[in-house]
Amino acid sequence: MKRIILIALAATSLLLAACSAEKEAKSDASSEVITTEQAKEIAKDAYIFAYPMLEVYKTMYVQAIDKTSPDYKGEINKFHHMTKLLDADFTAITAPNNDTYYSFLWMDLNSEPLVVTIPAIPKDRYYVLQMEDINGLNFDYIGSRATGYKGGTYLVAGPEWKGETPKGIDKVFRSETPFNFMLGRILVRGKEDHKNVMKIINQYNVQPLSAFEGKAAPKAIKVDFPAYDAKKATSADFISYFNFMLNYQNIHPDDQKYFDEFVKIEIAKGNTFDKSKIKPEILKAIEEGVKEGHAAIIERKKTTGKMVNNWSFIGEAFGNRARMQDKNLLKAAGAATGLFGNDKEEASNFSGTLDSEKNQLNCSNGVKYTIRFEKGQTPPVNAFWSMTMYKLPEVLFIHNPINRYSISDRTKGIKFAKDGSLTLYIQSENPGGELENNWLPAPEGPFMLGLRIYYPKPAIYKGEWVPPTINK
Incomplete structure (x- = not known):
């Protein structure tokens, strides 16, 4: 009996030692001594990595939870x-x-x-x-x-x-x-x-x-979704959201190299982020890193698209893991530009804010523009294309007398010239007559054009076809 008790005590001691070692290992990994500069750089990289997650979670929370x-x-x-x-x-x-x-x-x-x-x-x-x-x-x-x-x-x-x-x-x-x-x-x-x-x-x-x-449902797994707070998501507290989302997925092997660094600022599956346990100088460095990360995303957003004929094509900013692996800043900039962007093979989108002379599009003081597609040079598609008018800075539709917010290959009455070309008229004033069929009403001020091409043919996303310039 004594021997059994001794064996049990020994086993318990080993178990406690193992648990202690595991806890110590985790503590060592997450609280490795780092400099403030290292903490700032890690936080910057982690925020950029997490940014698309944060934006998708925000949208899920407001649309389906709250x-x-x-x-x-x-x-x-x-x-x-x-x-x-x-x-x-x-x-x-x-x-x-x-x-x-x-x-x-x-x-x-x-x-x-x-x-x-x-x-x-x-x-x-x-x-x-x-x-x-x-x-x-x-x-x-x-x-x-x-x-x-x-x-x-x-x-x-x-x-x-x-x-x-x-x-x-x-x-x-x-x-x-x-x-x-x-x-x-x-x-x-x-x-x-x-x-x-x-x-x-x-x-x-x-x-x-x-x-x-037709079977009985399994026991439901209840999820306690944290309330989304924009201030927290753009501060050191973004780590709390990051850790929450990590709890519900496995780290992809290709991303492990990032998490080997992120753990040094308490980012890890199973971790609870507690600011009170972080040294003030390290916490300050993390906050600075988040700010630098956000600034880097906004700066990259300006050049997310590839410029062609003064149109910006942002097809490279969205895709699956194979396409986006290790493109963390580009992926974040794409999320900042617009969530839920399609793969370029599904929809190729161009945005235009500049005319042929690289001046901001603006129909103040009676300014008018045209876009001319030569014969056979309208967007090559399997589905359809459309060009949409947005006022700036709001990036919204404008009220207009014919209630037309976009013009497309489906617009009733759209007129091709005898030579097979198609000219679109971009202006505030109705051009009158048959030209009205090809008119996309513009605001008396700055604007942006959005060219959407759904189910494009490869010539578009391979860069073999580009939109014509917008001419004043």
Whole structure:
């Protein structure tokens, strides 16, 4: 009996020693002695790395978690649709489009995967459902380009799911994180097309895997989402949000080199960030690093796009892990420019603020502009293109007498010249007659043009086709 007790005590001692060693190892890793300069640089790099996460989390929180938010769309794991073509009264988000309806699906895959069913869609109607994870990476697509028009039933699974693909599932999409966003867009040909589109999107369906299989649901994993606070997210407290999101994913092997440094300022899966336990001079250095990181993102944002004919093409700032790996500043600048940007193969977008002489576009004092596409040189697309007018600095639509916010290959009455060319008229005053068909109304002040090209042909994203200059 005495021997058994001694063995038990020895085992307990070993266990306590092991726990102590593990705790000490973790403490050593996270509290390694670093200089203030090192802390600042690590914080700068960590903030840049985390910035897309912070922005996606903010959007998820206000749209799907905080029911008191004016931007709340509805419950998580359910489809919600924006079924109105936006006009000049819409001011909720910048740079809206006037071409599609939107569908929103915020996903929490912690408890089990979701099954998404999309109906067959006519081949002349472009649609896409973009899937982006909490890290700001586009991990896959459903739509005209990616899966075709026949419709299908798809399973979306998080990192911990180890199940077999059930019968009736056409494709499985795997995400590195349990928190993801599915953003749908579907072409709408004016208000008269509303009923046709509603027949389609009302058939979009999402359900838990257990419901799809007719089985009992697994025990739900409750998540305590921290309230989003913009001040905290742009201070040393961003680490609290970062650690929260790390708790729900595994560090990708390609990112381990970053986290080997980040842990030195308490960034690690399982960590709780407590400012009171950090030396004041180190905390101050972290705050300085966050400020420098934010400034670096804003500065990089100015050159995110590649300039072609004085248009900016930002197609390289969005994509999957393979495309965006180690491009942390570019990825952050892309998120700052506009969240949920598509892969360039799905949509290639250009923004124009300069004329052919590199002067700011501005229709004050009766200034007028034209854009001329030579014969056969309109954007080469598989779906459609549109050019949208935005007033600056708001980056919103403008009220105008013909209620036209964009002009496109679908604009009724648009006129090509006898030589096959197409000229668009960008001005405040109605040019009158048949020219009105090719008129995109502009504000009497500075503005930006957004050229959206959905499901582009390779010539566009390979740089073989570029938009013509905007001429005064």
